Amino acid sequence: MIQVLIVDDERLTRELHRQYVERLPGFRVVAECAGARAAVTAVLESPPAEGIDLVLLDMTMPDGHGLDVARHIRARASDVDIIAITGVRDADVVRQAVALGVAQYLLKPFTFATFRERLEQYQAFRAKVSDVDGQATQAEVDALLRSLRPPASVDLPKGLSATTLDRVAAAVRASGPLSASEAAAALGMSRVAVRRYLEHLAEQGSVGRDSRYGTPGRPETEYAWRR
Secondary structure, eight states, rough: EEEEEOOOOHHHHHHHHHHHHHTTTEEEEEEEEHHHHHHHHHHHHHOOOOOOOOEEEEETTTTTTHHHHHHHHHHHHOOOOEEESOOOOOHHHHHHHTTTSSSSSEESOOHHHHHHHHHHHHHHHHHHHOOOOOOOOHHHHHHHHHHHHHHHHHOOOTTOHHHHEEEEEEEEHHHSSEHHHHHHHHTTTTHHHHHHHHHHHHHHHHHHEEEOOEEESOOOEEEEEOO
16 A cells, blocks of 8 residues: 655645545555645654655645755655646756656646546556566666656557556566456456457567467467566
């Protein structure tokens, strides 16, 4: 479970972001702050049971700037991740945020779909980091960076979703080899839909196909992640 701190000086905005987070599996809001100083204190002094993994950080607050919050966190709690959620569009602020290791920069206003996409990208990044043991290969490093900052445009066949593609790929990587029926049952999707995603991954070279024997009738195709 990814523990989330919401930082924004507007109460209604904090409530909205909390509602958004609560709609996402794998995330839990453990604290909310209305100012910069309170945010730094929450991160640095949170009890172990409520250790903060991710800060959703506004950039403009009455008692300080979001960049200052990020600097304090980086100086004393470097393993806490930050996603900026702000109306500030100043390119220099964006540059400084990136230099401080801000994982995403989300401009207000935005829809829930956009919010969900950014947090699911971050969630995928964390999952991929935990999958990589020891020294990472160049391909694994590239995959980590792609999961956090995917290309602006992804050429997918009509009807395929990048988010669902990531879910199918994660299922095969974690539990494969899987048949289309097994993956569909695990993901709560139709077998036909899942098979389209699996075939796309196979065409990309991300998964390999093999025939599974041992049952009456035609052999079933299974898909295994190419490590």
